[in-house]
Amino acid sequence: MTEGVPSQTCAFTVEYPADGAQPASVRAVLAGPWLVGTVSAVDADVRAAASDVRAIDASRVHEIDTVGAWVIARLMAESGAVLIGASDKAQRLIAAVQDARPQDEPPAPAKPLAARMVARVGENVIGAGAGVLAILSFLGALLSALGGTIAHPRRLRGRALIRQIELVGIDSLGIIALMSFLVGIVIAQQGAVQLQQFGAEIYTVNLTGRLAFRELGVLMTAIMVAGRSGSAFAAQIGTMKLTEEVDAMRTIGVSPTEALILPRVLAAVLMMPLLGFYSSIIAIVGGAVISAVTLDIPFWNFIARVQEVVPLRDLWVGVVKGPVFGLIIAMTGCYQGMMVSGNSEEVGHRTTNAVVQAIFVVIVLDAFFAVFFSEIGWI
Template identity: 60%
Template structure:
């Protein structure tokens, strides 16, 4: 039977005011005890629980809160009461709804430092991964029987043949835009004929290969990361290692070879389609016949512009394949990681392609291929 909780006020011989509790300090028997305790102020120095029959968490919290408010000492606790009061006291501190805002300068420096460390770590990882791919390629050169030709041809089809449509459409529209914008600006100086120079040199030297690389990075680089990342999650790559198959040879090298060999072809194809688009607009808007347009292209575009595009393309392809496969190999934990690594692969590939394109521009100007 539950005994209602109660207390009496006593004065000890040394003048200490004591509240002596009795009955059950439980939620069922506590009654109006909290309201009555609020009438006692700081003149209470001690709470005596020696006559308590039972205490639960609610009773322990009431005793702890009262002792904290009036700065009183709790005495006469049995083991259970002591355990409960210690438990409620450990969680009594108010929890912040949100953390205190950090110093803005410290936060910015922290984010910059973290981003720098991630960038350096990723760069080191990409270089190391590229080294492992080169070692595997050298091993396959010594043992050509281990080359998986079916996988290589399939990657050629996915990276190259199936991308012809979207890259052709993109390049055609880019050629139209270059010719249209160039004609608008050059018309102010009566130099519309130089639109042919603009279209020919810009597409063969820069935009044809660069836009193709960006498109391949978004289309194939993301697919590389997602495919290999999913295989990491399903432990297929671990299974390949278990049976003695190198994941780099089976998964990475076919994709690497496809990107390196197909990007020059796609880049040259994109440049030709862009020139056709520019020639079509020149015919319609500038009255330059196709025969005249292409004859002018042969006159004003040096062969070095073609060489520049063909030299850059395989490097861009290697960057795209390395970024996609490396990020796929880093997937671990859950499916969300696949999305993060796929995004990282595309961003890193496009960033490195643009950086290398700027380097090539300076380098080829320095050697006289301007």
């Protein structure tokens, strides 16, 4: 190296005592420019010597940047060595890097399995309690808005209600018809296969008609509406909540419950009985078509037979379930949408929750209705 000209290469050496021992006097000597483009040449040596070094001599480092300071700070942290001879610039950079380095905290000792289970159960119970209170608060706000609308009908947003009726009801007619038609075919075909073993395939009409009106028509419609409209409610309101449109509505004196939630709930409650009846009719048509093809039962004879064997109370059972299912679906979707906070990922999470919870509650309520109507003799 030419006298008086700084070296352009990064250097790292370790000086051991002459007797070969490794006492506290083991020293690492740094030289040259410790920059982003040079420290890679000595990084492996620095890592290998970290356990031996007790002092770091940086007096020969004539140039340093953040990367070089980070390598020196890492060596100090791993070896516990002290820094000597560093320039003011190097000391400032190394101190700044040390402050920015994450401090590894010792892991907390694992609790016993029984304690963890009790803690998890407690957290779930507390979370469930908070969820119940939030749902009750949401229901109270909805009832308050409904009461205000009944007292002052002009507060009802008619255009919003009609728009939601179109989205929930009219726009879903096609997919519900296709689903119901195929379900009716499956019920009639599978029922006929079993009843033929007893020579009673004529009772396929009874099976298809009663099952469509009483159970599957409104239940399958509710599942379809939950997946289609319930998810849309959660996503729409959740996006508005995320973009602070809901807060803006409150700021200008508009109730989000009256403007956003009430029209959706009313639309679902009004349309579900009609969609359930429509689904039941299409399912019976599907059963009549497959019966005409496979059982040689004429289409119109099948329809006439349905009128004879299906009691009117089966129709009313489906009609009674419809508004309840619609209320559950709309409330779940709107509630999950209003709970969105944080980031856009939360919208997807809440939308999924809305669909899953709505379908689960609908199926549970359907089982409850089956037991209830059986107890009162509507079977």
